[in-house]
Amino acid sequence: xxxxxxxxxxxxxxxxxxxxxxxxxxxxxxxxxxxxxxxxxxxxxxxxxxxxxxxxxxxxxxxxxxxxxxxxxxxxxxxxxxxxxxxxxxxxxxxxxxxxxxxxxxxxx
Amino acid sequence: xxxxxxxxxxxxxxxxxxxxxxxxxxxxxxxxxxxxxxxxxxxxxxxxxxxxxxxxxxxxxxxxxxxxxxxxxxxxxxxxxxxxxxxxxxxxxxxxxxxxxxxxxxxxxxxxxxxxxxxxxxxxxxxxxxxxxxxxxxxxxxxxxxxxxxxxxxxxxxxxxxxxxxxxxxxxxxxxxxxxxxxxxxxxxxxxxxxxxxxxxxxxxxxxxxxxxxxxxxxxxxxxxxxxxxxxxxxxxxxxxxx
Numbered sequence: 380x381x382x383x384x385x386x387x388x389x390x391x392x393x394x395x396x397x398x399x400x401x402x403x404x405x406x407x408x409x410x411x412x413x414x415x416x417x418x419x420x421x422x423x424x425x426x427x428x429x430x431x432x433x434x435x436x437x438x439x440x441x442x443x444x445x446x447x448x449x450x451x452x453x454x455x456x457x458x459x460x461x462x463x464x465x466x467x468x469x470x471x472x473x474x475x476x477x478x479x480x481x482x483x484x485x486x487x488x
Numbered sequence: 489x490x491x492x493x494x495x496x497x498x499x500x501x502x503x504x505x506x507x508x509x510x511x512x513x514x515x516x517x518x519x520x521x522x523x524x525x526x527x528x529x530x531x532x533x534x535x536x537x538x539x540x541x542x543x544x545x546x547x548x549x550x551x552x553x554x555x556x557x558x559x560x561x562x563x564x565x566x567x568x569x570x571x572x573x574x575x576x577x578x579x580x581x582x583x584x585x586x587x588x589x590x591x592x593x594x595x596x597x598x599x600x601x602x603x604x605x606x607x608x609x610x611x612x613x614x615x616x617x618x619x620x621x622x623x624x625x626x627x628x629x630x631x632x633x634x635x636x637x638x639x640x641x642x643x644x645x646x647x648x649x650x651x652x653x654x655x656x657x658x659x660x661x662x663x664x665x666x667x668x669x670x671x672x673x674x675x676x677x678x679x680x681x682x683x684x685x686x687x688x689x690x691x692x693x694x695x696x697x698x699x700x701x702x703x704x705x706x707x708x709x710x711x712x713x714x715x716x717x718x719x720x721x722x723x724x725x726x727x728x729x730x731x
Contacts, residue, residue, distance in 0.1 A: 453653065
């Protein structure tokens with residue numbers, strides 16, 4: 380890992396240190412209050428705040444996980460650096476696509 | 489010593505990387521070091537045994553070996569402390585190519601010192617007055633924590649990251665870089681910080697702290713590497729590093 384990847388990984392980790400507790404608090408709130416899917420969607424649909432919050436969350440997770448995966452592959456697999464990077468980018472893009480699709484589903488659909 | 493056996497059962501690695509352990513019986517003595525054991529084998533049992541040592545007092549850093557699975561400086565390792573049951577398994581240092589028996593090829597280890605820009609880059613000439621470095625300055629205190637490295641290779645042999653990533657510069661080279669980063673007389677920090685910020689540099693460290701645990705000089709390379717991470721990150725965010 381070079382300094383550029385290090386800064387991105389630590390930066391996204393710092394961001395997630397704030398975002399994850401909020402995410403968990405939202406999960407606890409929704410389950411404790413017994414909110415139905417319709418209740419949740421009525422709160423999230425058209426909300427710029429929820430779109431921004433989970434959009435940033437998905438971006439941070441995708442970048443952070445991809446860099447971490449790249450490091451694991453580089454140290455534990457027989458792949459070369461280039462192939463590790465390509466695999467990690469593909470996984471990061473997949474995570475981003477799945478996450479943003481979910482954000483789209485609860486905010487814009 | 490009364491409850492101990494009078495002989496040590498010693499297994500020593502013989503041959504290259506494809507070698508095997510060979511058993512020897514060595515008389516047990518008071519205040520015996522692991523290096524004494526190896527020297528006894530070489531002088532009295534098998535003169536073809538290859539190993540490396542020089543000072544015998546923990547200064548030169550040449551006699552490190554793997555003793556009962558752990559890298560150690562053998563001249564300062566008492567048998568009593570590591571072989572209570574009278575058994576010793578002595579192998580060459582890990583993470584380094586084996587030349588023969590207990591002698592490893594340290595070339596890559598020292599090449600990485602060069603790669604980490606572990607060479608002092610003078611900012612003045614011999615005609616300038618000698619720089620006055622106060623011992624109580626923060627930079628000098630930081631350099632002091634790492635300056636006593638004897639290049640024995642114990643930290644390098646015990647490092648998981650070195651084992652997993654052959655490009656990783658390793659704790660010793662980075663500790664050396666840390667002393668120079670904190671040396672007010674040095675003028676090579678731009679190149680040095682760039683060198684240790686590349687792939688295989690200080691950011692590859694997982695902070696497992698094996699180096700700190702194993703260092704015979706009780707240095708803390710993990711702390712030095714953490715300092716380098718902080719220093720390089722600041723330089724990168726200021727745009728001073730081009731990677």
